[in-house]
Amino acid sequence: GAGVSQSPSNKVTEKGKDVELRCDPISGHTALYWYRQSLGQGLEFLIYFQGNSAPDKSGLPSDRFSAERTGGSVSTLTIQRTQQEDSAVYLCASSLFSDTQYFGPGTRLTVL
């Protein structure tokens, strides 16, 4: 079956611009996660959605970051007024409840 998909695969933007990253989870998965991997670092948890519960936003690094999950499926991660330190690979994962997380291929964001 189809795995987690993310778009775009690459995004280059100028400092100060807003960007939106999209994630399509595996159909039927109740949980959706966003992580980011900066150069030379491990994956860093950003946000977690589970069903209709309030999301866990504890990993978002600043109020420039926000995420939505519409209809319990597709999610969008928005970064406002991008900074160079936001450059990273943004990874989305989904799971059935809190079971094994399956990752998408990621979006490589470069802020010039």
Place this chain on the structure above:
Amino acid sequence: DQQVKQNSPSLSVQEGRISILNCDYTNSMFDYFLWYKKYPAEGPTFLISISSIKDKNEDGRFTVFLNKSAKHLSLHIVPSQPGDSAVYFCAASGSGGSNYKLTFGKGTLLTVNP
């Protein structure tokens, strides 16, 4: 403060030999540990996991060992194959309400030479 540490950025082994990847953690609340494998331009894929109630879990060529007293786990791959060449991430999660939140190490690049 890194709670999950993979101190070897890279490891090179010969095909057919054993690969041993190591991981240390500092948070004693972690009770579930996972290994993910990542090829370039792909997302991490789940490989194997272990609960803190066990000290060993085996799946084919892959075995994970957990030493809770030392806060150390290792992944053994026997025999290693060239297709195993990838970055391996160790991850951990805690019990309770935030058991979904994985904390990852920085990864170890494994190269298996033919």
